[in-house]
Amino acid sequence: MAAQTERAVHTPAREGSPWTGMWAVVGKEMADNLTSVRMSILETLTVLTAIGTVYAAAQNLRSGGRDPYLFLRLFTTAREPLPAFVGFLGFLVPLIAIALAFDAINGEFNRRTISRLLSQPIYRDALLLGKFLAGLFTLALVLSTIWLIIIGLGIVTLGVPPSGEEVGRLLWFLLVVIFYGGIWLSVATLFSIVFRQPATAALASIAVWLFFTVFWGMIADLLTQVLAPIRVGYLEEVVRQVRLNLALSRISPNTLYVDAVLALLNPNIRSLGLVLPVQLEGALLGTPLPLDQSVLLIWPHITGLIAATILIFALGYVLFQRREIRA
Amino acid sequence: MDEVVLEARGLTKRYGDFVAVDHLDLTVRQGEVFGLLGPNGAGKTTTILMLLGLTEPTEGTVRVLGFDPVRQPLSVKARVGYLPEQLGFYEGLTARENLIYTAKLNGLRRDEAYRRIDEALEQIGLSHAADQPVSTFSRGMRQRLGLADVLIKKPEIIIMDEPTQGLDPGVAQEFLEIIRNLKAQGITILLSSHLLHQVQAVCDRVGLFHRGRMVLEGTVEELAQQVLGGAYRIHLEAEGPKEALEESLRRLEGVVKVERMDTKAYLVEARRDMRAEVARAVHEAGGALLSLDMELPSLDEVYARYFEQEVNDGSAD
Structure with missing residues (x-):
């Protein structure tokens, strides 16, 4: 501790920009990402999923009646036994993100390239952020491609172009999906700093993802029962319990993703929480919300996703700065 | 030639209770090869x-080409090349692609980068393999590629950590030849090694490390002087009166020690080349000289003797 405070006093600032060389890292890592076998596998998987689910949805939709948001249904309509495309994305995106980043830092240590890299005139910041951004851009590129494929397929199979509002909603949807991937990207990057073995880092990332996807819902229910039990049955007690349950379940990025995507792709959703009858006074039930109102509805979700990404990345950043190079 | 390019004063690094480097003082001048x-x-x-600013000193100061590696790491790393002991490359990429990445990290413009890469590959003799993936490279080729990687930033100082370890003798010799060429170009070189005869072959000065301290420093001759007493060892075989012979050799100015190995063989340790005087002394003492041979001081011996003494001193405490 003494050494640290001393350093803080003696060292006013570091020389030069911490981002020197970052774009070189981004370029190299993106090239690696896009040409790697693991990415090809995941891309193929995602494209197949997209085509399969959209085709199934289109079949369903053609038999249905008139719907002002036909294009949005393309993403959300499920045909048993397959889930809808957004459902698939809920686990494909974390998988792609984890695959992109689980060996980001420990891979450099294992290849023994780390000391050669860091002896170039760059800071560690540039390496870490460069790798993260390369992952995010790759993810964005892949998701945008699939997004375009689906819209193209939609125009062909449904025979109508999307409306301006639908395109707007779909663009927001794309953004939410990318930031949902961002969380898992930063989780995997963090584990790639903590664990020396890439396999361990991958497993740990998947374990965290499974925990939030499968178990967190159950744990949230249990915690709610314990923390806000219904003793008498007053309305206040019930409301308190439901609110707590919602708050707890929204710790999981999956819940944030599902809520946000639902509100964006289904304009009829007016609220993501508990709605009391008094709050509905004057509301025109059954009328869809305009886009800006839907975005307002999920604004906390989007900021939550981005904040979590930054927070986890920052934790990894601190750990990486303190890491000794000689391993 | 005499400009100090690398200077450490009281340099200390502790990991918890363990002291890895203990108040180290080091001075390296321009154009030197320091081992x-x-x-x-x-x-x-x-x-x-x-020295490179890759880890922060607990205490002490470092100046590399006038820069402080803690506060100005970019300036230091732009001018100092580092060839690490554990040298790794991106296996799937070709030699050239690996070098391009380094050039970009150094902020070189494309045409400049390509020119320097070609030059560096030419200089270390890897032009023929430039577009092969690194995964096909032998240990020696990797080591040379590592040097090319260092050369594209046109460094003023090159720091090499165990550069010849794991290389077969022929390749190691080639590598030492490259080091000599670099020195001829005026590049200052700091290399660490425990392969002593190689260090002796290329280094102007050496520093002997022991438990985080630099216990000896100087040219190989100076070290031999310090540790071995006599730096020149003269082996001779002579017939004649043994005591008289030994006595007259011992009386010579500059002789440190005389030892009779068996009936005819003697070992004389001297501070300078005294073969002529020794031969004359043998003759004057009435002996017949059968053979005379001088051994140059070897770093191996300095090293072995130093640590032998260290162990003895340690056990005496």
């Missing part, structure tokens, strides 16, 4: 990392 010697764990690599 860091010492057993594994003596603090050589930690010292190197501190």
Whole structure:
């Protein structure tokens, strides 16, 4: 501790920009990402999923009646036994993100390239952020491609172009999906700093993802029962319990993703929480919300996703700065 | 030639209670080849990392080409090339692609980068393999590629950590030849090694590391003088009166020690080349000289003797 405070006093600032060389890292890592076998596998998987689910949805939709948001249904309509495309994305995106980043830092240590890299005139910041951004851009590129494929397929199979509002909603949807991937990207990057073995880092990332996807819902229910039990049955007690349950379940990025995507792709959703009858006074039930109102509805979700990404990345950043190079 | 390019004063690195480097003072002048010697764990690599700003010193100051590696790491790393002991490349990429990445990290413009890469590959003799993936490279080729990687930034100082370890003798010799060429170009070189005869072959000065301290420093002759007493060892075989012979050799100015090995063989340790005087002394003492041979001081011996003394001193405490 003494050494640290001393350093803080003696060292006013570091020389030069911490981002020197970052774009070189981004370029190299993106090239690696896009040409790697693991990415090809995941891309193929995602494209197949997209085509399969959209085709199934289109079949369903053609038999249905008139719907002002036909294009949005393309993403959300499920045909048993397959889930809808957004459902698939809920686990494909974390998988792609984890695959992109689980060996980001420990891979450099294992290849023994780390000391050669860091002896170039760059800071560690540039390496870490460069790798993260390369992952995010790759993810964005892949998701945008699939997004375009689906819209193209939609125009062909449904025979109508999307409306301006639908395109707007779909663009927001794309953004939410990318930031949902961002969380898992930063989780995997963090584990790639903590664990020396890439396999361990991958497993740990998947374990965290499974925990939030499968178990967190159950744990949230249990915690709610314990923390806000219904003793008498007053309305206040019930409301308190439901609110707590919602708050707890929204710790999981999956819940944030599902809520946000639902509100964006289904304009009829007016609220993501508990709605009391008094709050509905004057509301025109059954009328869809305009886009800006839907975005307002999920604004906390989007900021939550981005904040979590930054927070986890920052934790990894601190750990990486303190890491000794000689391993 | 005399400009100090690398200077450490009171350099210390502690990991918890363990002291890896203990108040180290080091001065390297421009154009020198300086060798860091010492057993594994003596603090050589930690010292190197501190000189490069890759790890922060607990105490002490470092100046590399006038820059402080802690506060101005970019200036230091732009001018100092580092060839690490554990040298790794991106296996799937070709030699050239690996070098392009380094060039970009150094902020070189494309045409400049390509020119320097071609030059560097030419200089270390890897032009023929430039577009092969690194995964096909032998240990020696990797080591040379590592040097090319260092050369594209046109460094003023090159720091090499165990550069010849794991190379077969022929390749190691080639590598030492490259080091001599670099020295001829005026590049200052700091290399760490425990392969002593190689260090002796290329280094102007050496520093002997032991438990985080630099216990000896100087040219190989100076070290031999310090540790072995006599730096020149003259082996001779002579017939004649043994006591008289030994006595007259011992009386010679500059002789440190005379030892009779068997009935005819003697070992004379001297501070300078005294073969002529020794021959005359044998003759004057009435002996017949059968053979005379001088051994140059060897770093191996300095090293072995030093640590032998160290162990003896340690057990005496």
